[in-house]
Amino acid sequence: MNTRTLIVSFVVAIMVLIPLRFIEAGQMIGEQPMVLGEQTEVAAVAPVVETPRVVAVTDCYSPDSAKIINDYNKAKIQRGTLSTVEVDKVITEIVEVEANTCR
Numbered sequence: 001m002n003t004r005t006l007i008v009s010f011v012v013a014i015m016v017l018i019p020l021r022f023i024e025a026g027q028m029i030g031e032q033p034m035v036l037g038e039q040t041e042v043a044a045v046a047p048v049v050e051t052p053r054v055v056a057v058t059d060c061y062s063p064d065s066a067k068i069i070n071d072y073n074k075a076k077i078q079r080g081t082l083s084t085v086e087v088d089k090v091i092t093e094i095v096e097v098e099a100n101t102c103r
Contacts, residue, residue, distance in 0.1 A: 059100070066097050
């Protein structure tokens with residue numbers, strides 16, 4: 001009985017450990033080896049800024065809120081990183097905000 005338990009435990013251990021080794025080896029392929037004392041530079045990534053959203057109870061934007069939203073959208077267009085489709089969407093949003101501004 002003890003021999004059978006030992007053999008089963010050994011087989012189970014091999015069946016679990018071998019696939020784990022392949023997974024570990026796959027993860028190590030993309031990594032660069034590190035040397036003690038060697039320093040690496042980390043590139044800084046700019047934070048993602050979400051479009052400010054204002055929820056209006058009266059279904060219109062206050063003039064101050066409209067100015068903030070439109071200034072933000074105009075800055076997005078001026079950065080020049082948007083595609084033409086994205087620029088069209090931002091322009092449409094600017095027009096909608098202007099149309100829904102409380103007078």
